[in-house]
Amino acid sequence: MVLSSLPLVFAGFATCHAALITVPSASQLRYQSTDFVALIHFNIETFAHNTGCDSSNWNTLAPYATGKTRDPATFYPKKLNTTQWMESITGLGANIAVLTAKHGCGFTLWPSKAKFLDGRPYNYSVGIPGASIQYDVLRKFVDSAQDAGVGHGFYYSIMKNFYLCHDFNGKHSCLSSVLPGQQNISEEEYLHMAKQQVTELWTQYGNITRIWVDSGLGGLGPLMDQLQPQAAGTPLNPIDWCGTESGYPSRDVGSGDIWSTGHGYFRQANGTQWVPKYCDPQLFREHVWFWEPSLHVRSLAEMIPIYHDIVGRGMVMELAFSIDRDGLVEESHAKVYRQLGQWVQQCYASPLAVASGKGYVFNLFALREGQMVDRFQIQEGIVMGQRVRNYTIERSSSNGWVPLVSASAIGRKRIHLLPKSLMVSASMMIRLRIENAIAEPSIKQFSAFAPCPDEMIPLSI
Numbered sequence: 001m002v003l004s005s006l007p008l009v010f011a012g013f014a015t016c017h018a019a020l021i022t023v024p025s026a027s028q029l030r031y032q033s034t035d036f037v038a039l040i041h042f043n044i045e046t047f048a049h050n051t052g053c054d055s056s057n058w059n060t061l062a063p064y065a066t067g068k069t070r071d072p073a074t075f076y077p078k079k080l081n082t083t084q085w086m087e088s089i090t091g092l093g094a095n096i097a098v099l100t101a102k103h104g105c106g107f108t109l110w111p112s113k114a115k116f117l118d119g120r121p122y123n124y125s126v127g128i129p130g131a132s133i134q135y136d137v138l139r140k141f142v143d144s145a146q147d148a149g150v151g152h153g154f155y156y157s158i159m160k161n162f163y164l165c166h167d168f169n170g171k172h173s174c175l176s177s178v179l180p181g182q183q184n185i186s187e188e189e190y191l192h193m194a195k196q197q198v199t200e201l202w203t204q205y206g207n208i209t210r211i212w213v214d215s216g217l218g219g220l221g222p223l224m225d226q227l228q229p230q231a232a233g234t235p236l237n238p239i240d241w242c243g244t245e246s247g248y249p250s251r252d253v254g255s256g257d258i259w260s261t262g263h264g265y266f267r268q269a270n271g272t273q274w275v276p277k278y279c280d281p282q283l284f285r286e287h288v289w290f291w292e293p294s295l296h297v298r299s300l301a302e303m304i305p306i307y308h309d310i311v312g313r314g315m316v317m318e319l320a321f322s323i324d325r326d327g328l329v330e331e332s333h334a335k336v337y338r339q340l341g342q343w344v345q346q347c348y349a350s351p352l353a354v355a356s357g358k359g360y361v362f363n364l365f366a367l368r369e370g371q372m373v374d375r376f377q378i379q380e381g382i383v384m385g386q387r388v389r390n391y392t393i394e395r396s397s398s399n400g401w402v403p404l405v406s407a408s409a410i411g412r413k414r415i416h417l418l419p420k421s422l423m424v425s426a427s428m429m430i431r432l433r434i435e436n437a438i439a440e441p442s443i444k445q446f447s448a449f450a451p452c453p454d455e456m457i458p459l460s461i
């Protein structure tokens with residue numbers, strides 16, 4: 001009996017139990033409204049080498065770079081076109097795009113007006129004398145994103161800046177030697193600089209949908225909350241990382257249920273803070289973020305299991321976009337984004353049967369005899385929180401109900417692939433039965449789908 005497993009307190013005192021259920025903020029809901037975020041890697045690292053700046057490339061010409069990494073003229077994307085990026089972003093179905101405004105080298109894609117304590121200009125950005133690019137790249141990106149209906153975000157590594165002698169862990173990296181062109185500044189001056197730059201980022205480009213800061217906040221969290229209270233990825237509106245960049249979180253972190261509540265790689269059911277989870281794989285097979293020649297792009301067939309492991313387990317996929325040295329999404333990449341976007345549409349836009357609403361049992365009445373089913377998708381109405389704790393998808397048989405899938409967490413999206421396709425017989429019913437929930441479940445959709453090809457059936461491409 002379904003209802004008997006519910007704690008009495010939840011049996012109908014809506015106003016009373018509402019306070020006990022953890023729900024997302026408006027910005028977290030916005031963040032979780034998309035399967036994909038485009039995590040765009042494009043900066044002076046694109047012209048150096050992937051690991052960014054170090055003593056091996058700062059003052060030398062990397063074998064395949066166009067100039068010394070310390071030289072602002074090295075950032076020279078001759079055909080830069082942020083509108084072209086948006087075609088791949090919307091083709092994929094992403095509706096948020098994040099750009100690396102500043103990564104580990106320290107070069108900024110906007111003409112930063114930040115100054116050192118002695119009044120000297122920052123002097124390592126677009127727009128300065130000697131730089132190849134004399135305009136604000138962020139402005140172009142934001143304008144293109146807005147035209148495409150895509151929310152914009154910025155990545156800014158607060159703790160690392162090779163130009164300013166700070167390594168990835170935020171440690172001073174010029175204690176024994178300072179390379180020509182590096183600025184050996186104190187911790188206080190470093191934070192003074194970071195604060196000016198994030199203030200520029202967080203005040204000059206309107207409302208930011210997603211803020212990415214890498215490896216620590218440097219005490220700037222309160223400023224972020226103050227200047228961009230509606231952004232996701234802030235102390236006010238936290239989101240958490242899945243624990244791997246490999247694209248295979250089940251294999252590398254664990255295959256357990258994932259909750260949008262509580263902290264940690266899996267979070268906790270009944271956690272008291274809403275924390276959406278994201279996973280950030282690359283498109284390159286190699287573990288590389290910034291574009292390099294001669295790497296290999298994952299195929300659609302390789303991206304499908306990654307989609308199921310991330311999006312199919314309730315997470316948002318922040319998929320890498322590695323813009324090339326011309327300043328474009330290279331065609332071999334554009335093709336995979338387009339294919340993946342079309343494949344998601346093809347597989348999941350037309351269910352065989354759908355059920356939705358409030359309650360504990362959801363029957364797929366529209367299924368017809370002879371149809372083949374090999375997957376289900378479930379979405380909770382997460383605006384009401386993540387209420388389901390245990391559920392089973394089952395089919396009827398002459399001997400009663402036979403379980404097909406049992407699990408605990410639903411959340412923003414859960415996809416279950418059956419080990420083998422099931423043919424719907426004349427009298428067969430398929431239903432979702434929620435066995436345990438902290439309050440009446442709200443199911444946005446429970447759907448069954450026909451088998452979907454692993455390889456794209458070419459549509460318009």
Ligand SMILES: *[C@@H]1O[C@H](CO)[C@@H](O)[C@H](O)[C@H]1NC(C)=O
Nearest residue numbers: 079080081082083084085087
């Ligand atoms: C930029 O890309 C868009 C979309 O591909 C295209 O329509 C436009 O002509 C391009 N602009 C330039 C200056 O090449």
Ligand SMILES: *[C@@H]1O[C@H](CO)[C@@H](O)[C@H](O)[C@H]1NC(C)=O
Nearest residue numbers: 070071072120121123124130
């Ligand atoms: C800015 O950097 C360039 C080298 O990139 C250097 O020639 C110039 O003197 C610097 N200007 C200031 C004010 O530091």
Ligand SMILES: *[C@@H]1O[C@H](CO)[C@@H](O)[C@H](O)[C@H]1NC(C)=O
Nearest residue numbers: 174175176177178184185186
């Ligand atoms: C760089 O500055 C730090 C203090 O900010 C100082 O301890 C260190 O000796 C300096 N490095 C060199 C090589 O002078």
Ligand SMILES: *[C@@H]1O[C@H](CO)[C@@H](O)[C@H](O)[C@H]1NC(C)=O
Nearest residue numbers: 206207208227228229230231
């Ligand atoms: C920006 O976000 C604030 C809340 O922080 C909101 O009041 C405002 O309407 C938003 N502006 C736009 C243009 O969306």
Ligand SMILES: *[C@@H]1O[C@H](CO)[C@@H](O)[C@H](O)[C@H]1NC(C)=O
Nearest residue numbers: 007268269270389436437438
């Ligand atoms: C969550 O809360 C429900 C209702 O209070 C309880 O039955 C369940 O055991 C809790 N789950 C966990 C994992 O603590």
Ligand SMILES: *[C@@H]1O[C@H](CO)[C@@H](O)[C@H](O)[C@H]1NC(C)=O
Nearest residue numbers: 269388389390406407408436
């Ligand atoms: C029900 O879900 C909880 C997490 O909420 C889990 O700990 C428990 O093992 C599940 N029980 C069953 C029977 O699946």
